[in-house]
Amino acid sequence: MSNRLNRNQMAWRAAQDVADRSYVNLGIGIPVLVANYIPGERSVMLQSENGILGIGPAPAKDEIDPYFVDAGGQHVSLAPGGMLTDSIGAFTMITGGHIDVTLLGAFQVAGNGDFANWNALLANKGPLVGGAMDLAAGAREVRLIMAHTTREGEPRLVGKCSYPLTARGRASRIYTDLAVVDATASGFVVREIVEGMSRDALAAKSGAPLAFADDCRTLTAPEL
Amino acid sequence: MSNRLNRNQMAWRAAQDVADRSYVNLGIGIPVLVANYIPGERSVMLQSENGILGIGPAPAKDEIDPYFVDAGGQHVSLAPGGMLTDSIGAFTMITGGHIDVTLLGAFQVAGNGDFANWNALLANKGPLVGGAMDLAAGAREVRLIMAHTTREGEPRLVGKCSYPLTARGRASRIYTDLAVVDATASGFVVREIVEGMSRDALAAKSGAPLAFADDCRTLTAPEL
Amino acid sequence: MFDKRVQSAAEALAGLKDGDTVMLSGFQRIGAPDTLIMALIETGVKDLTIIANGTGHPGSGLAHLVEAGRVAKVICSSARGRGSEMSPFEKAWFGGKIGLELVPQGTFAERIRAGGAGHAGFYTPTAVGTDLAAGKEERRFGDRDYILETALTADFAMLRAERGDRFGNLIFHGSQANFGPVMATAAEITVAEVNHLEESPLDPHGVHAAGIFVDRVLHVPGGA
Amino acid sequence: MFDKRVQSAAEALAGLKDGDTVMLSGFQRIGAPDTLIMALIETGVKDLTIIANGTGHPGSGLAHLVEAGRVAKVICSSARGRGSEMSPFEKAWFGGKIGLELVPQGTFAERIRAGGAGHAGFYTPTAVGTDLAAGKEERRFGDRDYILETALTADFAMLRAERGDRFGNLIFHGSQANFGPVMATAAEITVAEVNHLEESPLDPHGVHAAGIFVDRVLHVPGGA
Numbered sequence: 001m002s003n004r005l006n007r008n009q010m011a012w013r014a015a016q017d018v019a020d021r022s023y024v025n026l027g028i029g030i031p032v033l034v035a036n037y038i039p040g041e042r043s044v045m046l047q048s049e050n051g052i053l054g055i056g057p058a059p060a061k062d063e064i065d066p067y068f069v070d071a072g073g074q075h076v077s078l079a080p081g082g083m084l085t086d087s088i089g090a091f092t093m094i095t096g097g098h099i100d101v102t103l104l105g106a107f108q109v110a111g112n113g114d115f116a117n118w119n120a121l122l123a124n125k126g127p128l129v130g131g132a133m134d135l136a137a138g139a140r141e142v143r144l145i146m147a148h149t150t151r152e153g154e155p156r157l158v159g160k161c162s163y164p165l166t167a168r169g170r171a172s173r174i175y176t177d178l179a180v181v182d183a184t185a186s187g188f189v190v191r192e193i194v195e196g197m198s199r200d201a202l203a204a205k206s207g208a209p210l211a212f213a214d215d216c217r218t219l220t221a222p223e224l
Numbered sequence: 225m226s227n228r229l230n231r232n233q234m235a236w237r238a239a240q241d242v243a244d245r246s247y248v249n250l251g252i253g254i255p256v257l258v259a260n261y262i263p264g265e266r267s268v269m270l271q272s273e274n275g276i277l278g279i280g281p282a283p284a285k286d287e288i289d290p291y292f293v294d295a296g297g298q299h300v301s302l303a304p305g306g307m308l309t310d311s312i313g314a315f316t317m318i319t320g321g322h323i324d325v326t327l328l329g330a331f332q333v334a335g336n337g338d339f340a341n342w343n344a345l346l347a348n349k350g351p352l353v354g355g356a357m358d359l360a361a362g363a364r365e366v367r368l369i370m371a372h373t374t375r376e377g378e379p380r381l382v383g384k385c386s387y388p389l390t391a392r393g394r395a396s397r398i399y400t401d402l403a404v405v406d407a408t409a410s411g412f413v414v415r416e417i418v419e420g421m422s423r424d425a426l427a428a429k430s431g432a433p434l435a436f437a438d439d440c441r442t443l444t445a446p447e448l
Numbered sequence: 449m450f451d452k453r454v455q456s457a458a459e460a461l462a463g464l465k466d467g468d469t470v471m472l473s474g475f476q477r478i479g480a481p482d483t484l485i486m487a488l489i490e491t492g493v494k495d496l497t498i499i500a501n502g503t504g505h506p507g508s509g510l511a512h513l514v515e516a517g518r519v520a521k522v523i524c525s526s527a528r529g530r531g532s533e534m535s536p537f538e539k540a541w542f543g544g545k546i547g548l549e550l551v552p553q554g555t556f557a558e559r560i561r562a563g564g565a566g567h568a569g570f571y572t573p574t575a576v577g578t579d580l581a582a583g584k585e586e587r588r589f590g591d592r593d594y595i596l597e598t599a600l601t602a603d604f605a606m607l608r609a610e611r612g613d614r615f616g617n618l619i620f621h622g623s624q625a626n627f628g629p630v631m632a633t634a635a636e637i638t639v640a641e642v643n644h645l646e647e648s649p650l651d652p653h654g655v656h657a658a659g660i661f662v663d664r665v666l667h668v669p670g671g672a
Numbered sequence: 673m674f675d676k677r678v679q680s681a682a683e684a685l686a687g688l689k690d691g692d693t694v695m696l697s698g699f700q701r702i703g704a705p706d707t708l709i710m711a712l713i714e715t716g717v718k719d720l721t722i723i724a725n726g727t728g729h730p731g732s733g734l735a736h737l738v739e740a741g742r743v744a745k746v747i748c749s750s751a752r753g754r755g756s757e758m759s760p761f762e763k764a765w766f767g768g769k770i771g772l773e774l775v776p777q778g779t780f781a782e783r784i785r786a787g788g789a790g791h792a793g794f795y796t797p798t799a800v801g802t803d804l805a806a807g808k809e810e811r812r813f814g815d816r817d818y819i820l821e822t823a824l825t826a827d828f829a830m831l832r833a834e835r836g837d838r839f840g841n842l843i844f845h846g847s848q849a850n851f852g853p854v855m856a857t858a859a860e861i862t863v864a865e866v867n868h869l870e871e872s873p874l875d876p877h878g879v880h881a882a883g884i885f886v887d888r889v890l891h892v893p894g895g896a
Binding site: 247316321322361362 | 450563566567615633634659660661
């Protein structure tokens with residue numbers, strides 16, 4: 001068995017790449033967990049598209065202000081130096097290229113950076129796009145956190161997305177439970193791979209050719 | 225001699241048509257004088273395009289806050305219920321049709337409501353458009369205050385403006401020193417004319433045909 | 449005198465009629481004008497087009513409105529219910545009884561801003577190359593592709609704010625502002641329900657939505 | 673740690689170079705970053721494109737900058753000097769030594785907003801049918817004509833605000849905000865000079881320009 005990462009470990013790994021003094025938007029699901037693992041010496045301002053710049057830690061129960069929720073509907077606090085704005089202010093930050101990085105979940109990503117994360121074509125579920133396309137188009141860098149395959153073992157790293165696209169060519173890095181992979185002009189380039197998994201085995205779980213970086217390393221994460 | 229109105233009287237006459245509880249932008253020159261003559265029982269919120277909604281009376285010298293100036297650079301106070309905003313907020317009010325009336329000066333106006341007020345083609349003077357075109361396009365109603373003729377006696381109410389236009393078809397009423405005239409789909413319609421001036425004499429001072437309203441009245445103003 | 453206070457929800461909704469387009473603020477139930485929406489249901493109006501970020505959280509005013517069959521179409525960024533049960537909107541939509549226009553959230557906000565500012569439309573990079581760009585003009589500026597998105601306006605906007613005054617000025621708290629300030633600019637009649645209706649004017653430097661945009665203010669104590 | 677405070681004007685202007693485009697806030701001298709502009713003159717940079725509402729009041733930093741011959745072109749809504757004497761800009765312009773792009777003030781503000789929000793352009797009714805629409809695409813939406821205006825961005829934006837904190841948040845006073853908040857969003861590097869540089873973060877509900885848009889803050893006591 002390979003040392004497949006769990007959700008917290010995937011978030012941890014993504015958090016290691018979040019730069020000091022950066023402005024970051026975290027999507028719902030695994031991405032919001034990234035906030036828990038940003039190295040303590042780095043200051044990061046977390047933005048939420050419903051109008052909060054500077055999300056702080058989850059408040060203690062007796063310190064909840066019901067008017068402060070993030071885009072996922074969770075109660076949040078405000079970090080020092082944060083501020084409140086409206087949807088226009090929040091999306092000026094997003095589409096205007098002021099968010100350094102957005103970390104998003106996704107269903108599929110192609111080697112050229114096309115990705116799909118908004119419409120899983122579920123039966124009996126209405127469509128939800130939210131701010132995904134705005135973040136995908138506007139953030140300076142778009143990184144994805146996603147399982148390498150579906151539960152059924154189908155690849156999520158593909159040659160061409162079959163789900164409806166969120167944006168074309170905008171994803172630059174993908175954190176999976178098995179690898180860290182960059183989407184580049186020449187396709188997928190694997191930067192890190194979990195211990196115990198061969199390159200061939202990873203390629204077999206991927207739906208498009210993988211190149212391996214010269215300095216391809218072992219992907220490790222602490223117990224979480 | 226006819227009872228030609230002076231600047232204050234022109235402003236007074238225009239002020240009589242400013243509705244209670246309306247939002248109004250006054251241009252520089254005679255229009256700003258309108259604020260002095262709005263009937264006391266009417267509440268009017270005066271807007272300035274540099275970000276003040278609710279301009280109050282000119283402050284006493286020892287009550288001047290140097291950060292409060294209007295679009296003409298005059299020190300102003302803030303009226304109760306007023307608020308401060310930025311240029312985006314101010315022009316959202318203007319181009320979005322939230323200003324009920326703007327009163328502007330002008331060089332020329334045509335019977336169809338075309339008017340020119342921004343570029344007098346002066347020698348050695350750079351052009352200045354400011355917010356004139358935004359107000360002209362965006363205010364719900366555009367009214368002009370202007371001398372009926374130039375100092376040389378040339379008509380300012382014309383068939384076609386020779387000065388560069390500010391907007392097409394947007395002026396609805398003109399207050400001059402001689403008359404109150406509407407610009408309509410069928411051209412100028414005189415609503416009021418000063419005592420002692422014949423219709424023919426007024427027509428002779430105008431550069432386009434004048435119609436006279438059935439209820440055309442005498443234009444009078446108090447001594448001011 | 450400016451006094452936009454109304455004494456009842458019925459008074460707040462006067463003039464609302466069948467077939468109207470209604471904007472509703474709120475994100476994750478924060479800032480949703482639920483008292484006004486419940487009163488709207490009481491009026492019996494139908495065939496409404498609703499412009500709101502979502503289609504109504506379980507138990508929300510909007511969910512009740514949809515369930516009551518009064519909504520012909522929703523323009524939103526999320527049409528998904530919560531949990532496994534179908535929402536009133538999903539039931540109506542899959543049953544072919546309600547229309548849907550799904551819009552990326554930033555584009556949704558900006559289309560409302562365009563409406564409020566009198567602009568016809570704008571070119572955004574959001575959604576280029578996706579299903580949500582279908583039928584929209586695509587155009588290249590510089591080295592990037594954009595799509596044309598057009599303005600949204602409404603007959604009524606209904607908001608919830610923390611504080612209001614008789615001039616219509618509003619202040620929001622926490623993440624409550626979201627779509628409130630921009631929707632206020634884009635409707636013929638804007639109605640706000642506020643937790644605190646202040647006797648004296650709000651702090652002019654701290655107003656989030658200017659009174660010029662707000663027509664009626666109703667005191668509805670309680671959050672959020 | 674987020675700490676955007678700089679210790680000198682030279683540090684505030686680091687990276688500024690010949691040929692840069694620079695936005696300068698201010699309206700009627702209120703909100704003009706004159707300390708930064710005077711320091712800019714000291715640096716010796718030239719061939720600047722200046723985006724500012726006016727071309728510089730007598731004695732202002734911008735008038736000095738133009739007089740010093742450092743400006744290749746100005747994009748503004750007013751290119752007129754005060755009084756009978758020609759301004760430095762007028763002398764340079766009539767002498768064929770400086771370029772001018774005159775823009776209606778609301779369009780000017782909104783073009784900057786488009787730049788800050790990542791939009792390529794927008795359709796406005798302002799200036800339709802006038803000389804300032806020359807060469808611009810005209811297009812009908814509904815029953816009205818609009819022209820296409822395109823985004824403005826800059827290498828630097830220089831602002832003056834009343835208060836700032838180390839996170840870059842800004843608060844303005846009176847009519848000082850004008851073009852400051854929007855210019856902050858549209859430049860690669862935004863620098864603010866502030867009257868008060870606070871030790872503790874500004875009130876998060878009262879911030880007028882979010883720290884995400886502001887890169888450097890310089891303490892320059894004095895008004896306005």
